[in-house]
Amino acid sequence: MKKIFMFVFAFGLIVSTTFSSQAIAADTVPGGPSTNGNTSMDSLITYENMIDTLKKIEHTSKGKVEVFTLDEYGKSEQERSIYAAKVGTGPIKVWVQxxxxxxxxxxxxAVLELLKTFGSSGSKEIKTILENTTIYAIxxxxxxxxxxxxxxxxxxxENGEPRLDNRERPITIDLNRDWAEGGFKAKESITTYKYWADVKPDxxxxxxxxxxxxxxxxxxxxSMSLGVSLAPNGPTLPGIKDGLYNDLTRQMSVYVYDALKDYGHMHIDRYQTGSGDKKYEIDIKGGVVSAMMLGLNYDNINPTHxxxxxxxxxxxxxxxDGNLGQKSNGHLIKQNYLGLKYLISGIAAGEVQNVDPDRWEEIPAYPLAGYQSDSGIIPVSN
Ligand SMILES: [Zn+2]
Known part of the structure; x- marks a missing residue:
């Protein structure tokens, strides 16, 4: 299993025919194979795979990629280390999670592929990126x-037993709703929040x-949707920093869209939720990247906001949903990797700010019915 993973990893991103005998006979759907509701976990990365791969990447990068745990800030609820890596020497700090x-x-x-490539490539393009940015990856x-x-x-x-709610069910936490006042219920959240507040990414x-x-x-x-967790031109984002992030998030999205739209089998649109005719953009304050944009100062850990x-x-x-097809895994990893690479490259070159933010409207999306906020749907007319 590890061997197969390393094979795929080492030879780039294409899912090899090694897997085809295991693959479910697939009806194809537009844009990619279906697995008929089956996902084999065997081909998917584990926590142990990740640690092994990070150590290999650090070794082969000859010091360019630094790998470490966030233990000084905390661990997971089940006492596991959360791993991070750093690559680059430039002044612009980019957080990838x-x-x-x-x-x-x-x-x-995709993040491991980014670290591996950036840590080992001698190309001028990557060299320029790493002179201008430092990437902090979780x-x-x-x-x-x-x-x-x-x-x-x-x-x-404290005894290592699952905490139960008043109906004796284990309490589960969505870590991507936990960076909020009244949140930070999970140890993971406080760990990564403290690290973020120390790094202060751009x-x-x-x-x-x-x-x-x-x-x-x-x-x-x-194949990929591009999203902003506080909807551009929505109820919240235009009010932050005089609209600066309302522009920058749209510019970042358009930059990725332009870079990927002409690749084969990449069909990019804007992230929306909802079904049927009613499609919504999200405006969720407890999301990690929302809290970052809001400059949340929880427990005085981020006093400079x-x-x-x-x-x-x-x-x-x-x-x-059981619909992650092995046949398309390599393609989807590559898509994420390329999206990351181009966006970081555009940030490094200062090109992202040159994009017309209103071109965000060119990224395909359904007619907008409203915003899905923490307190329910806000109609678009408001
Ligand atoms: Zn998710």
Whole structure:
């Protein structure tokens, strides 16, 4: 299993024919294969794989990639170390995080691919990026959830027993709703928040998976949606920093869209939720990247109210829905990797700020019915 993973990793991103005998005979759907509701976990990265791979990357990078744990800030609820890595020597700090939802596996592979390539490539392009930026990466934000293959994590008491609610059920926490006043219920949240407040990044990119959808007006299966957790031109974002992040998040999104839209089998749109005719953009304050943009100062850990713009990528397919196809895994990892690479390259070159933010409207999206906020739906007319 580890061997197979390393093989795939070493030879780039293409899922080899090694897997085809295991693959479920697939009906193809527009844009990619279907697994008929089956996801084999065997081909997906584990916590142990990640640690082994990070150590290899650090070794082969000859010091360019630094790998460490966040133990000085804390550990996970099940007492696992949260790993981080750093590469680059430049003044612009870019935060990259993956798998805050423990069943969104390919995001971790993409971050490892980025670290591996940036740590070993001698290309001028990468050299320039690393002279201008320092990348702070957390490839697996939610190790416990990853091992349990759940979106959430679970809370434990001081005896190591799961904490139960008043109906005797284990308490689960969505780490991506936990960076909020009244939140920080999980140890993972306080650990990564303290680290973030120390690093004080200039930009952040957050990687996720979503279920199947199609690009508006087409029959093409969306391979990646680009999202901002406080909706651009929505109820909250224009009021932050005189609209600076309202522009920067749209510019970052357009930059990724322009870079990827002409690649084969990449169908990019804007992230929206909801079903049927009603599609919403999210405006959720407890999301990690929302808290970053809001400059949340929880427990006086961020007394300067540091903030940074952030966008997220939502890759097609989900282990929880059983529709993460092995055949397309390599392609989806590559898509995330390229999105990260181009965006960081654009940040390094100062090109992102040259994008017309209003071109965000060119990224395909369904007609907007409203904003899905923490307190319910806010109609778009308001
Ligand atoms: Zn997610």
């Amino acid at each position: 993956a798998q805050i939802h423990g069943d969104e596996k390919l995001t971790t592979d 490839p697996m934000n939610n190790p416990d959830g990853s091992i349990m293959n759940t979106r959430t994590t679970m809370l434990y008491d 930009y952040a990119i957050d990687l996720h998976h979503q279920g199947f959808k199609t690009v508006y007006g087409t029959n093409k299966s969306t 540091h903030s940074n713009p952030a966008i997220f990528f939502e890759t097609k397919g989900n282990t929880r």
